[in-house]
Amino acid sequence: MSAKASLRLADTEAATEREVRVELAACYRIFDLLGWTELIFNHITAKVPGPEEHFLINPFGLHYSEITASNLVKIDLDGNVIGDSEWSVNLAGFVIHSAIHRARSDVHCITHTHTTTGMAVACLEAGLTQTNFYSAMMHDSVAYHDFEGITTRPEECDRLVASLGGKDLLILRNHGLLTCGPTIAEAFTNHYRLQRACDVQIATAAAAPASGGGIIPVSEAAARYSTEKRGLVGMGESDADAHVSAQSFNALKRLIDRKDPSYRD
Numbered sequence: 128m129s130a131k132a133s134l135r136l137a138d139t140e141a142a143t144e145r146e147v148r149v150e151l152a153a154c155y156r157i158f159d160l161l162g163w164t165e166l167i168f169n170h171i172t173a174k175v176p177g178p179e180e181h182f183l184i185n186p187f188g189l190h191y192s193e194i195t196a197s198n199l200v201k202i203d204l205d206g207n208v209i210g211d212s213e214w215s216v217n218l219a220g221f222v223i224h225s226a227i228h229r230a231r232s233d234v235h236c237i238t239h240t241h242t243t244t245g246m247a248v249a250c251l252e253a254g255l256t257q258t259n260f261y262s263a264m265m266h267d268s269v270a271y272h273d274f275e276g277i278t279t280r281p282e283e284c285d286r287l288v289a290s291l292g293g294k295d296l297l298i299l300r301n302h303g304l305l306t307c308g309p310t311i312a313e314a315f316t317n318h319y320r321l322q323r324a325c326d327v328q329i330a331t332a333a334a335a336p337a338s339g340g341g342i343i344p345v346s347e348a349a350a351r352y353s354t355e356k357r358g359l360v361g362m363g364e365s366d367a368d369a370h371v372s373a374q375s376f377n378a379l380k381r382l383i384d385r386k387d388p389s390y391r392d
């Protein structure tokens with residue numbers, strides 16, 4: 128599959144619901160492959176093609192490894208199930224996603240995780256520090272939202288949307304990571320970079336005391352340059368970051384196709 132084909136899958140003008148279902152189910156399986164799961168919790172949501180504000184979400188009760196194109200549940204912005212489904216959804220968990228989908232028409236996919244290093248960085252006053260290769264690619268790109276308890280109250284939505292603003296990366300303090308994207312592949316790549324930056328930051332902090340030295344900061348100039356050029360490795364297209372995201376996502380999709388293609392069911 129070409130990068131362009133993958134990009135089109137999450138485009139509400141060109142993709143079919145079936146194509147988005149397969150792409151999103153693949154994303155759930157990729158998150159499982161990478162260990163980014165939390166029992167039956169957390170969500171990855173994607174907009175269904177068409178004028179309606181409908182979204183696909185994981186059925187509540189299944190592990191990410193059990194998600195398939197057909198068992199994804201279609202819901203509206205209030206969490207009502209659209210069409211027939213034998214599954215319900217975790218409405219409490221959807222509060223965050225619905226608030227962002229409602230406010231940001233440019234966002235077609237939202238991912239959210241409770242990984243250990245993601246949560247650890249979310250618990251630090253300093254948040255994500257500018258100290259490694261991956262954080263350098265997210266200069267001035269990360270938003271923060273203070274913890275108000277488990278996110279089940281609609282009244283928190285306006286504050287959460289204001290915290291995110293126009294950014295695509297959100298660290299939910301004391302809680303976890305959330306990323307957005309105009310395609311499933313770009314939301315995934317945003318999450319990958321943020322997760323890797325957290326992994327390296329926590330590993331660096333653990334290693335530093337025994338090393339006898341401090342942690343080397345990345346200069347603002349280096350970070351700004353890395354963020355501007357992050358998609359241009361080996362190419363020069365204007366949509367290079369989208370292209371690299373699609374290529375990366377497709378590579379992992381081929382990997383899970385070789386392991387277990389049942390996500391396509």
Ligand SMILES: [Zn+2]
Nearest residue numbers: 239241302303
């Ligand atoms: Zn959460």
